[in-house]
Amino acid sequence: MKGDGSSATTTATSKSIHQNHKRKNLDAPPTLFDRLFKRSRTDNHAAANTTTATKSNMTESKPKSAGESAKAKPTLEKSRKKEIKSRLNAEASREIRPLAVGTVAMMASALANQALPKLLGKLLDEKTSQSCTSQHSASKALAAVVIGGGMASFLRTTMLNRAQDNIAKRLRSKLFGAVLIERDMEWFVSGESSGTNAKSENDKSSQVVKVEKSTAFTPGAIGTILTEDINKASESITVTFANVLRSCSSCAFATYHMLSINPTLFGISVSVVPVVGAAAVILNKFVKRATAKQRECAERAASFAEERICHIETVKLANREKSEVEEYIMLQEECVVLGRKVSSAKGSFMGFMFAATGGALYMVFNAGGRDIAAGRMTSGELTSFATYSFLLGLGTSGVFKALGEASQGLVCADRVYKLMDVDAEHAGKVTSDKSESVDAEAVQSILLDKICFSYKSLPDTTVLKDVSMDLQRGKVVALVGKNGSGKTSLASVIAGLYTPQTGKMTVLPSGQSFHELDRQSQTALVQVVPQHPALFDTSIRNNLVYSCPDASEASIERALKLANCNDFISKLEGELEFGVGRNGMRLSGGQRQRLALARALLSDPCLLILDEPTSALDSEGEEAVMDAVHACRSGDHGATRGLLLITHRASTLKVADLIVVLKDGKVVAEGTYEELTRRKDSELCELMAELA
Numbered sequence: 001m002k003g004d005g006s007s008a009t010t011t012a013t014s015k016s017i018h019q020n021h022k023r024k025n026l027d028a029p030p031t032l033f034d035r036l037f038k039r040s041r042t043d044n045h046a047a048a049n050t051t052t053a054t055k056s057n058m059t060e061s062k063p064k065s066a067g068e069s070a071k072a073k074p075t076l077e078k079s080r081k082k083e084i085k086s087r088l089n090a091e092a093s094r095e096i097r098p099l100a101v102g103t104v105a106m107m108a109s110a111l112a113n114q115a116l117p118k119l120l121g122k123l124l125d126e127k128t129s130q131s132c133t134s135q136h137s138a139s140k141a142l143a144a145v146v147i148g149g150g151m152a153s154f155l156r157t158t159m160l161n162r163a164q165d166n167i168a169k170r171l172r173s174k175l176f177g178a179v180l181i182e183r184d185m186e187w188f189v190s191g192e193s194s195g196t197n198a199k200s201e202n203d204k205s206s207q208v209v210k211v212e213k214s215t216a217f218t219p220g221a222i223g224t225i226l227t228e229d230i231n232k233a234s235e236s237i238t239v240t241f242a243n244v245l246r247s248c249s250s251c252a253f254a255t256y257h258m259l260s261i262n263p264t265l266f267g268i269s270v271s272v273v274p275v276v277g278a279a280a281v282i283l284n285k286f287v288k289r290a291t292a293k294q295r296e297c298a299e300r301a302a303s304f305a306e307e308r309i310c311h312i313e314t315v316k317l318a319n320r321e322k323s324e325v326e327e328y329i330m331l332q333e334e335c336v337v338l339g340r341k342v343s344s345a346k347g348s349f350m351g352f353m354f355a356a357t358g359g360a361l362y363m364v365f366n367a368g369g370r371d372i373a374a375g376r377m378t379s380g381e382l383t384s385f386a387t388y389s390f391l392l393g394l395g396t397s398g399v400f401k402a403l404g405e406a407s408q409g410l411v412c413a414d415r416v417y418k419l420m421d422v423d424a425e426h427a428g429k430v431t432s433d434k435s436e437s438v439d440a441e442a443v444q445s446i447l448l449d450k451i452c453f454s455y456k457s458l459p460d461t462t463v464l465k466d467v468s469m470d471l472q473r474g475k476v477v478a479l480v481g482k483n484g485s486g487k488t489s490l491a492s493v494i495a496g497l498y499t500p501q502t503g504k505m506t507v508l509p510s511g512q513s514f515h516e517l518d519r520q521s522q523t524a525l526v527q528v529v530p531q532h533p534a535l536f537d538t539s540i541r542n543n544l545v546y547s548c549p550d551a552s553e554a555s556i557e558r559a560l561k562l563a564n565c566n567d568f569i570s571k572l573e574g575e576l577e578f579g580v581g582r583n584g585m586r587l588s589g590g591q592r593q594r595l596a597l598a599r600a601l602l603s604d605p606c607l608l609i610l611d612e613p614t615s616a617l618d619s620e621g622e623e624a625v626m627d628a629v630h631a632c633r634s635g636d637h638g639a640t641r642g643l644l645l646i647t648h649r650a651s652t653l654k655v656a657d658l659i660v661v662l663k664d665g666k667v668v669a670e671g672t673y674e675e676l677t678r679r680k681d682s683e684l685c686e687l688m689a690e691l692a
């Protein structure tokens with residue numbers, strides 16, 4: 001089993017990440033990660049306070065999800081607008097240098113644009129007056145303006161785009177951190193992250209219950225926020241802001257020049273502005289609403305497609321490919337209808353603008369022609385005037401367009417910050433917030449004392465009731481119970497994924513509270529092999545070292561041997577470098593389980609939890625579980641470890657030192673296999689009979 005360069009690089013990278021993490025705990029200078037997330041948390045707390053204030057000003061009592069808010073109200077409350085603006089400004093202020101250079105360059109290029117018509121007019125007049133000497137001066141000035149303007153345009157584009165990219169990068173990093181680090185598990189499994197069923201209706205024709213899904217922070221919606229919304233939000237404080245400035249300056253310069261050339265002609269030329277402005281305001285409102293609806297529809301379609309692709313096996317087993325494609329087409333049609341409304345509105349505005357501008361130019365040339373004939377104006381002046389009026393039109397539409405983009409940017413930023421701000425209910429305690437650590441090797445047992453737990457989404461249902469248990473190194477405890485009795489929930493609480501409402505979980509002999517330890521200590525103490533282990537679309541090696549990136553070759557080999565992985569890995573092409581495919585689909589269920597077991601063993605935890613470990617294992621794989629039992633009892637390199645087996649198999653139950661029977665979240669019996677099967681009507685016998 002050899003590693004190639006790429007995996008070595010990956011391992012080296014993960015090693016360095018892990019080492020960085022370790023260094024962080026030793027009070028090293030703050031890393032980029034620290035700076036980003038500490039700042040982000042400070043921002044979030046500040047924002048959370050402001051948000052609370054904002055929420056109280058809102059008319060709705062229930063806070064809405066991003067998808068819902070976009071659906072219900074594409075415009076923002078004043079106080080919320082103010083808050084978002086100040087947060088965006090804070091982001092922009094961190095890019096003050098490229099923004100300042102870009103803005104100055106933009107003003108310079110705008111000046112060059114404004115100078116062009118005048119110089120062109122001058123050139124024309126000089127040419128018609130046959131003055132060879134002055135012709136040169138206009139040409140030289142023109143050359144200087146063209147070269148200077150070109151350079152300014154280059155600087156403007158590169159600097160503003162650089163600022164935009166930097167802001168987007170920071171927002172993306174903060175947002176991804178807020179989603180991955182700062183949220184507790186419940187946020188991911190509850191309706192807020194995965195989308196809830198908004199309403200159900202029975203589709204009689206297909207006899208399938210159709211459920212309209214909300215787009216509230218589904219993985220698809222999170223993806224869209226991370227890409228499109230952040231792009232638009234960062235654009236609104238860089239390029240769009242600069243465009244507003246440029247368009248305004250264009251309007252001011254053009255107005256000045258037009259007034260200085262011919263004030264009467266200026267009056268004729270701007271007579272169409274109020275009409276065009278009023279049309280723009282009305283259409284802009286309509287476009288904003290329609291765009292929000294179109295976006296919500298596109299998100300629903302994206303989430304729909306994503307879910308079907310993720311669960312392709314279920315789709316194919318149910319023979320639903322065609323009907324799912326049809327439903328997707330219907331969603332697309334809905335999007336197209338909404339898109340048509342947006343395009344019609346935009347098209348009408350463009351057509352109206354064209355007609356209005358054409359009409360204004362017709363009037364200008366009519367009156368200007370008369371002025372030339374009367375000797376009040378030269379043809380060069382009229383050309384300059386016409387070009388300035390064109391620039392004024394361009395500037396005016398630029399202002400409206402940029403203002404529209406800016407308000408769209410605010411709506412997008414609102415979605416970004418809604419996802420970034422963690423509400424108190426779902427704030428997972430961040431690793432660095434908990435400073436207590438433990439020497440995992442010194443821990444002898446984990447003691448559960450009257451643990452009570454309910455999920456936040458169902459606070460009235462107590463899933464675990466006064467569960468007490470002593471999980472010692474070298475001891476195998478089997479946990480049995482009917483479906484839904486709370487076995488997996490207990491495993492998740494012990495692993496630190498959820499915090500119990502009452503009761504204590506203590507590590508001995510230090511007596512520290514497990515749930516007050518930092519995440520690194522918690523994962524060093526407890527590792528879980530879940531019912532359906534998730535594998536990433538990468539090599540076996542990378543999947544293996546996921547929770548222990550700095551594992552040595554010797555410990556990798558030991559973990560693989562303990563989990564009985566070597567036989568199947570040696571038959572795979574590339575062995576440890578074999579790509580397992582998406583969700584580990586290129587491996588069998590048993591192989592996935594065994595690989596997950598090796599991954600857990602690699603961390604050398606004090607306690608290993610195997611949730612239904614034999615469900616996907618063949619008889620050969622069951623031996624791996626027995627090997628794990630042996631390794632826990634006798635210690636594979638000196639130290640023993642505890643094992644909590646969630647199982648129903650009699651063969652596994654027999655090897656356990658203690659069997660704990662769970663019923664409706666309560667421990668109803670505990671003892672050895674012999675003790676618990678002495679009576680035919682014992683809880684364990686009844687359970688085994690029911691499960692047989």
Ligand SMILES: Nc1ncnc2c1ncn2[C@@H]1O[C@H](COP(=O)(O)OP(=O)(O)OP(=O)(O)O)[C@@H](O)[C@H]1O
Pocket residue numbers: 189190455457458463481482483484485486487488489490
């Ligand atoms: N994320 C969750 N949010 C709310 N309730 C949940 C959640 N996960 C599980 N439950 C509920 O908690 C109870 C216990 O579930 P749990 O998965 O712990 O049972 P289990 O004994 O492991 O079941 P099984 O043997 O089927 O895996 C069930 O009633 C279940 O509906």
